[in-house]
Amino acid sequence: MGIEILPDLRVSIGSFQLKNPVMTASGTFGYGEEFASLVDLHRLGAVIVKGISHEPRAGNMPPRIVETSCGMLNAIGLENVGFEGFVKEKLPYLRNKKVPVIVNILGDSIEEYCILAEKLNDIEGVSALEINISCPNVKKGGVAFGTDPDMAEAVTSGVRKRCTLPVIVKLSPNVTDITVIAKAVVSGGCDAISLVNTLLGMAIDIHTRKPKLANIVGGLSGPAIKPVALRMVWQVAQAVKVPVIGIGGITTAADAIEFMIAGATAIQVGTANFINPGVSEEILDGIATYLNEKGLTSVQELIGSLEI
Numbered sequence: 001m002g003i004e005i006l007p008d009l010r011v012s013i014g015s016f017q018l019k020n021p022v023m024t025a026s027g028t029f030g031y032g033e034e035f036a037s038l039v040d041l042h043r044l045g046a047v048i049v050k051g052i053s054h055e056p057r058a059g060n061m062p063p064r065i066v067e068t069s070c071g072m073l074n075a076i077g078l079e080n081v082g083f084e085g086f087v088k089e090k091l092p093y094l095r096n097k098k099v100p101v102i103v104n105i106l107g108d109s110i111e112e113y114c115i116l117a118e119k120l121n122d123i124e125g126v127s128a129l130e131i132n133i134s135c136p137n138v139k140k141g142g143v144a145f146g147t148d149p150d151m152a153e154a155v156t157s158g159v160r161k162r163c164t165l166p167v168i169v170k171l172s173p174n175v176t177d178i179t180v181i182a183k184a185v186v187s188g189g190c191d192a193i194s195l196v197n198t199l200l201g202m203a204i205d206i207h208t209r210k211p212k213l214a215n216i217v218g219g220l221s222g223p224a225i226k227p228v229a230l231r232m233v234w235q236v237a238q239a240v241k242v243p244v245i246g247i248g249g250i251t252t253a254a255d256a257i258e259f260m261i262a263g264a265t266a267i268q269v270g271t272a273n274f275i276n277p278g279v280s281e282e283i284l285d286g287i288a289t290y291l292n293e294k295g296l297t298s299v300q301e302l303i304g305s306l307e308i
């Protein structure tokens with residue numbers, strides 16, 4: 001009987017090494033604990049927690065979620081427990097599970113992002129920061145920073161100066177040329193770029209003629225956005241030298257592999273968690289199986305291997 005050689009799944013995001021490229025996307029996996037009875041958290045490359053702000057936020061009025069064909073619209077509005085609540089009530093659990101934790105941060109001003117970064121830098125068990133400059137569901141901050149290259153660069157460099165943790169910047173797809181924003185955040189000193197956040201969309205109830213979301217518009221996610229996200233990952237991977245993390249409609253190992261072939265060093269699984277909480281582990285197993293079947297010994301051989 002032949003000896004099966006396990007493929008090497010390790011990838012690096014700047015100085016941060018992951019045991020495999022499969023992470024859970026912010027806002028779709030709570031603070032990890034909610035999914036722990038269904039997923040072996042320790043197997044994941046990292047858990048990216050729900051975005052946190054300095055103070056707790058209540059988010060938008062309901063209805064905040066609408067199912068669409070091939071995806072969902074959400075206008076949660078960044079409801080979260082705030083910095084103190086996260087550190088005291090949420091982080092200890094994940095620290096115990098020994099899974100790397102990436103904290104997704106958001107703010108109304110550059111200074112709020114910087115203060116959060118500085119505070120999180122000293123907290124044990126935080127492996128990296130993901131700066132969310134791409135939320136379409138809030139009035140201040142959020143996507144306003146992610147669609148203006150100067151603001152995107154300024155937030156990134158502000159955070160970079162105030163912490164030593166690896167800094168990932170999460171971009172919005174709601175722009176004309178994603179490479180302009182990507183280059184701006186690289187100039188600001190980020191270690192990696194994750195993309196995409198949700199695409200701005202809306203849904204209408206034809207009987208009441210009212211918007212289905214109280215917020216009127218929301219962020220579209222799920223399989224519907226995968227081709228857009230894949231295209232942007234491919235464009236950005238060619239335009240910058242920092243690692244790119246692919247997000248958008250990843251539901252199967254094949255989806256994840258597509259993103260890696262397009263140039264993603266790692267991937268995040270979002271909306272698919274709501275349908276099948278065990279999907280990240282299945283994707284991880286599927287990547288390993290694919291590598292074995294193709295006779296590849298390392299996931300590195302996949303990254304950016306697109307043939308044109």
Ligand SMILES: Cc1cc2nc3c(=O)[nH]c(=O)nc-3n(C[C@H](O)[C@H](O)[C@H](O)COP(=O)(O)O)c2cc1C
Nearest residue numbers: 025026027051074132196197221222248249270271
């Ligand atoms: C309900 C919900 C909440 C989200 N909350 C956040 C958040 O707090 N911070 C963030 O950066 N992205 C947030 N996102 C965006 C996801 O992390 C992800 O970028 C997006 O859903 C696209 O991936 P998907 O198609 O796999 O879901 C949220 C998405 C959903 C559906």
